[in-house]
Amino acid sequence: MGKCCKCNGRLLCMCLLPCMMTGHLLIYVMVSIFVTISYAPPKITIHYIAPGISDSNSALASHPLGPFWNLRLEDSDECVSDCMSHKCSVPHMQDFNSLPEQMKAFIRSMHCREYPLLINQPGMCRKNNSSLDLDTPMLLMAIKSQVGNFENRQAIRETWGRSGLVRAGSIKKGRLVRTVFLLGRQDSSTGPHPDLQNLLDLENEKYGDILQWDFRDTFFNLTLKDLMFWNWFQQYCPTAIFVFKGDDDVFVRTDALLDYLNKQWEEHNLWRAYTNETGMDLFVGEVINNAMPNREPSTKYYIPESFYKGVYPPYAGGGGVVYSGSLALRLKEVSERVRLFPIDDVYLGMCIHRLGLSPNHHPGFLTFDLPEKDRGKTCAYKSVLLVHRRSPKQMLTLWKQLQNLSSQC
Numbered sequence: 341m342g343k344c345c346k347c348n349g350r351l352l353c354m355c356l357l358p359c360m361m362t363g364h365l366l367i368y369v370m371v372s373i374f375v376t377i378s379y380a381p382p383k384i385t386i387h388y389i390a391p392g393i394s395d396s397n398s399a400l401a402s403h404p405l406g407p408f409w410n411l412r413l414e415d416s417d418e419c420v421s422d423c424m425s426h427k428c429s430v431p432h433m434q435d436f437n438s439l440p441e442q443m444k445a446f447i448r449s450m451h452c453r454e455y456p457l458l459i460n461q462p463g464m465c466r467k468n469n470s471s472l473d474l475d476t477p478m479l480l481m482a483i484k485s486q487v488g489n490f491e492n493r494q495a496i497r498e499t500w501g502r503s504g505l506v507r508a509g510s511i512k513k514g515r516l517v518r519t520v521f522l523l524g525r526q527d528s529s530t531g532p533h534p535d536l537q538n539l540l541d542l543e544n545e546k547y548g549d550i551l552q553w554d555f556r557d558t559f560f561n562l563t564l565k566d567l568m569f570w571n572w573f574q575q576y577c578p579t580a581i582f583v584f585k586g587d588d589d590v591f592v593r594t595d596a597l598l599d600y601l602n603k604q605w606e607e608h609n610l611w612r613a614y615t616n617e618t619g620m621d622l623f624v625g626e627v628i629n630n631a632m633p634n635r636e637p638s639t640k641y642y643i644p645e646s647f648y649k650g651v652y653p654p655y656a657g658g659g660g661v662v663y664s665g666s667l668a669l670r671l672k673e674v675s676e677r678v679r680l681f682p683i684d685d686v687y688l689g690m691c692i693h694r695l696g697l698s699p700n701h702h703p704g705f706l707t708f709d710l711p712e713k714d715r716g717k718t719c720a721y722k723s724v725l726l727v728h729r730r731s732p733k734q735m736l737t738l739w740k741q742l743q744n745l746s747s748q749c
Contacts, residue, residue, distance in 0.1 A: 423452030435646055440637060443644070445529075446560040446682045453567060453680070458525070459544055459552040464518055465577035478515035478605075479598060480580040480665070482569050485521045485588040486557050487536050490543065492588040493521055495732035497547065499739035500592040508598040509746070515598050518580070520549050521588070522565045524557030559640055560682035562658075567680075570672035573665075581605060582622070583668050586660030589729040591738055596704070597725050601662065619666040623692060625656025626708070627701035631686075641683060648681075655689025656699045657707030659728035670695060718742065719749035 436444065467475045481501055485493055496519070497503075505514030523540075526533050544550040553568045555561055566585070573583070582601050586592065608620045631652045633643035663671070674694050681687040692699055704725035714720035718741050721727070730738060 423449060423454070435644060439644060440642060441529075442558060442560050442640070443642065443647075443682070445556075445558070446680075447647075450680045452555075453564075453676075455553045455555045455564070455568065457551070457568075457572075458554050459523075459540075459550045460572075461520060461548060461551060462576055464520060464549070465580060474577075474579045475516065475518075476579045476581065477518045477577070478580075479517045479582045479584060479594075479601065480573070480577055481517065481519040481584045481586070481592075482573075483519065483521050483586055483588050484562060484565050485523055487523055487526050487540055487552075488533075489588055490539070491732045493543070495735040496588060497549075499735050500594045502594075503549065506594055506598060508595040508602065510599050511602050515602065517594065517598070518577070520551050522569055523550060523552040524555045524561060524565070525552065527556045527558050529556065529558075562684040563680055563682065563687045566671075566684055566688060567675055570668060570675065573668050574672050578665065578669060580665045580668075582662055582664055584660065584662050586726070587658065587728070589731070590660045590707075590726055591728075591730040591735050592660065592726050593721065593724060593742065597662070600704075600725065619670070620664040621667050621670075621695075621697055622664040622700070623656070623661065623667060623697065624663075624700045624702045624705070625661035626659075626705040627654055627656050627699045628652075629654050631655070643682070652686050653689045653693040654699055655685050655692070656701075657705070657728075658683075658685030658688075659707035660705060660726040661685075661688070661699075667697075718745065721745065722749050 436447070439447075465475050465477060465480070483493075483496060483501065501519045503517060503519045506517045507514045526536065540550065540552070551569070551572060553564070555564055569585070573580070582605075584592070584597070604622055605620075608622075612618065633645075633648050633652065634641040635645065636642060637644075671688075671691050674691050678687070678691050678694050681690060689699065702725065704723055706724060706726060707728045709715065709727060709729070710720055710724070721738075721742055722745060
């Protein structure tokens with residue numbers, strides 16, 4: 341009798357076990373479905389509103405496609421005018437008259453993308469200035485400057501921005517570096533200024549490294565320097581392997597930067613040997629994420645909510661960034677489909693985003709400077725590629741201090 345009960349118990353367990361397992365599985369599936377249905381992802385309210393363009397202009401996309409920006413734009417009157425005269429009907433924008441003058445000036449001319457070259461360097465990347473053979477700089481340095489910043493440019497020429505063959509740590513042979521300075525014309529709207537054009541012409545006659553365009557050199561026009569430079573790059577220096585774009589108040593450890601870029605180039609060549617990819621999409625700097633527009637009207641970075649809503653795309657601090665020459669050509673093309681934005685480093689982030697890429701963060705780019713306690717310590721610069729900001733005198737001093745950095749540290 342006991343033995344029979346024992347057998348019946350085992351049989352009952354064997355019968356119930358599949359039922360219990362099926363029941364648990366059913367409960368798990370139902371809970372999973374319930375959680376999936378009830379979960380609501382956070383709403384993305386980020387979008388871009390660019391006055392001065394209508395939806396019908398499909399040939400010129402005002403922003404990257406995708407979830408970051410809303411595709412709908414405010415209806416407005418296109419600001420069509422002679423870009424050189426800056427005479428223009430005001431775009432339809434409710435708070436236009438309350439905006440600061442620099443914002444008004446930007447909105448009036450944000451459709452303008454072509455300006456004459458006043459000073460050009462067509463032979464900068466050609467062998468012996470020949471019109472036939474292109475040279476291949478390892479690094480083309482494009483420095484944003486202003487007409488009156490003679491001292492900054494000279495300090496750069498004498499230190500980290502020297503054109504010619506530059507030696508780096510792991511590179512046996514020197515790498516060719518070329519440097520150009522990107523300028524607009526003096527901004528007369530800020531008051532009377534001494535006419536420095538003759539001095540600039542003399543400087544260019546001596547050094548041959550000035551690129552100047554015929555637009556007002558204002559903070560909100562810095563974006564134009566990127567556009568004008570990319571056009572120039574495509575025409576006159578398309579074989580440069582890397583481009584450094586920076587301000588004239590940064591300090592760059594050029595040898596360390598070349599060392600880093602040479603390794604990137606070697607890795608790319610190894611990768612290219614196994615793939616069909618020829619272009620290199622390198623973009624590095626000090627990356628800033630989730631930055632919000634400045635809503636304080638008294639600051640130079642002020643962006644009204646009627647112009648841009650939401651957070652900025654990831655971008656690299658404008659003090660200095662490095663990208664590959666092949667990417668520079670792609671940036672030139674995509675910029676034609678991205679509406680101008682008055683802050684240049686953010687605009688560059690928009691173009692990168694439009695290409696489906698992301699900027700790479702490098703801890704050696706210190707656009708917000710070293711900690712104050714370390715700025716006077718030579719060895720603190722050992723892992724630095726760029727530091728912002730430095731006066732001409734500080735550049736010269738730092739250049740001498742860092743000449744034998746490897747032996748000192």
